[in-house]
Amino acid sequence: MKKFINGPENLEAEITRGMALAKPGLLRQLPGSNILVRQKLKKDKVSLVFGCGSGHEPAPGGYVGFGMLDAAVPGKIFSSPTPDMILKGIKEVQTEAGVLCIIVNYTGDVLNFRMAMEMAQMEGIAVESVIVADDVATQKNKSVGQRGLAGVLLVAKVAGAEAEMGTDLYGVKDVAQWAALGLRTVGVACRPCVIPSDGEPCFELGETEMEIGMGLHGEPGVMRCPMMNARDTARQMLDLILLDCNYENSEVVVLINGLGGTPIMELYVVNEFVHQYLAEQGIVVYDTMIGNFVTSMEMGGFSISLMRLDRHLKALYDAKAETPVIRR
């Protein structure tokens, strides 16, 4: 296992301290936890709390700061944060205006957040949630619903901007849900990541294979096939998205997210085709984000997200943000 870590024992804590040390002006670590909290909390706005497993860096901590999250609660590698940690995050950033939890749609995340929210409510904290389920590759899986993927950061961006304007809890929740409604993501993977605790790859793929629709933790996708070129891969992915949601005559933001082991170069090559193909479908690209935003350690592959923007969402997307990763 070729990883520049110091062993699996304290990995999550070391990541958190590394993030907090990098941007002390923006965020701080909550003592006795791996929770990252925004510096200069505002007492008169809705606070946003997001959590997910570790291993997806720079998520969740990279999005803490002005205009996005107030607290990021990471779990162990590829595990949901625990209810007590989520509760700790909620309590730390709670305000009179309330707390909105942003949850990615995995069974563990949903259960743990629900438990934490119930406990918070019992303590008199106004708390609401929005569930992000942007993965079109799991649309047929009725039992768990669609998974949450990288698109969650676009929801956090617009909801964070809305909260910064002083909108009330239900108003911020509405914006987050409206954004999530017009959000779709699909991923592709060609190389697994290695789980630090056991040194094993998180899935197996043949020497020349790739899998479209694979999840951030190696969950099964919808098509395992021989490696395709960038153009054909992106076309298959976009077709899955466009089958699920009609973006015709819409303006969208495109997010091309590397999973951690994919060269940035390839994301740009993919983007060239994405723009060409969307133009052919009459879809207008308002802005494009390219980089490693929500990763799976060194997994090879990427995801494509589209989020519909109306005039209000466009203003929120463009609004000032000051986080380690997103700045406007």
Place this chain on the structure above:
Amino acid sequence: MKKFINGPENLEAEITRGMALAKPGLLRQLPGSNILVRQKLKKDKVSLVFGCGSGHEPAPGGYVGFGMLDAAVPGKIFSSPTPDMILKGIKEVQTEAGVLCIIVNYTGDVLNFRMAMEMAQMEGIAVESVIVADDVATQKNKSVGQRGLAGVLLVAKVAGAEAEMGTDLYGVKDVAQWAALGLRTVGVACRPCVIPSDGEPCFELGETEMEIGMGLHGEPGVMRCPMMNARDTARQMLDLILLDCNYENSEVVVLINGLGGTPIMELYVVNEFVHQYLAEQGIVVYDTMIGNFVTSMEMGGFSISLMRLDRHLKALYDAKAETPVIRR
């Protein structure tokens, strides 16, 4: 070869178009070339031109925009841009105030930039250059001198901010040289990248080996050894830097740069130790940049750079920038 590309033939052009399409408000592609030029060129300031091989994305194009580069001239994969392309870039962005070329210290880059600059001077363009040679792992190699590594983007940041203030050509050059004087970088690699044209890895390393001091194209380093943990690796790297340059009682910016195939998680783990170790040496960290800034496709590994900041460089480092990758 598991790469999401469309073949090696038009790769550089596809990368360039992908970059231009992602941020049309910031940059545009110069027709008939892969040169990326800043939108809204300013006629009354020194222009900055930087070039390097393709394969290092988001460099060079990711740094074009307000407060940094005016033109980015990429070569073929891992090859210097040609003199005629560099000249084309210089001519496109030339102003009355002149042009400063930022050159990474490789034989081909230096030769080709010198040729282009001579041709530009013959056409009456005022052009100067600064050579960035931040790699301490080649300090003993007197024939070629130290190589240029990821630190070049910090030089571009401060020189770009100085140019934006309307400073004259020699003033901008002085700032760039002053910044480069206090800049040191060292890299480490544990996995090669694969060259798209022949599908071959750019170097070979044993199953459990890493190499400290390896260059961005797989050039030999100073120490090949069994994989070390993050802490020991970073300590070895920082010792090489601190042996070459005395940062005691200085304020520095730290740049921890992933080479493309290294999880962001590991960069944060490295950062935790870097901060601890620098504090022990009496070195004050002013800011930390962590991410994939100057890559080598999917190479595994990272580099650490330190750049000394005095009061003036600090202001320039903090100054407004609006490029695809760096925003302030």
